[in-house]
Amino acid sequence: MAPPLAASSSALFSSLLPPPPKPYPHHHHRFSLISCRLGRPPPSAPPTMSFGFASLTETFTVDVQRAEGRPLDVPLLSPFTIASSRLEGVGNVAVRVELRNGSVGWGEAPVLPSVTAEDQETALAKAAEACGVLVRSPPRTLKGALGVVGEVLPGHDFASVRAGVEMALIDAVANSIQIPLWKLFGGVSNCITTDITIPIVSPSEAAELASKYCKQGFGTLKLKVGKNLNTDIDVLKPFG
Secondary structure (H helix, E strand, C coil): CCCCECCCHHHHHHHHCCCCCCCCCCCCCCCEEEECCCCCCCCCCCCCCCCCHHHHHHHCEECEEEEEEEEEEEEEEEEEECCCCEEEEEEEEEEEEEECCCCEEEEEECCCCCCCCCCHHHHHHHHHHHHHHHHHCCCEEHHHHHHHHHHHCCCHHHHHHHHHHHHHHHHHHHHHCCCCHHHHCCCCCCCECCCEEECCCCHHHHHHHHHHHHHCCCCEEEECCCCCHHHHHHHHHHHC
16 A cells, blocks of 8 residues: 555645755556456455534634745655656745644645646746735635635636645644544545555566565556557566
């Protein structure tokens, strides 16, 4: 199984503070699924606890004091090649929201122009616009604040940056009431299971990466294909 990831988005942005962010592997979109049969039982889920997020959106008053978008530029440990492009680094947008009570929330807008409608420049500009509106707005319910974000960043064209601003708002509210996000969203589990992607590489490199990732605990691999059918078949053969 994949290693659990913390549900709170606050921890995702420690890289924005000194020291500078370190390179990390990057995972992306279209894929062929391969399972690593590790014979390990899935992690047991903690007891279910529900906090009532829907009711909180109606009752919690959001008063935004500061909000901003920041470039989140992270080099990759190695180039990440897919059928349509080759990535040397990630250029996303981090969103920071601070409420009047001092609580801070973080969100992230993942942008990849070949997949998302926004590029980093557009996402930064639209995040700044949404943040400005939130700061200038009077106190309102969380539902109302999320509605304002939806009006400033409507539809598919701004989906990534809208998600980043929404994440920051919800994270700030969760920190205000000292409830972790996993519990705020129903308390089913305090961890998630993810996969990891093998980019377009040679068959030997793909096999080496697959072995490495399975040993690290990943139970599902995504394998990028699409440049050459014969090579893709050679890459898949070791996986049966």
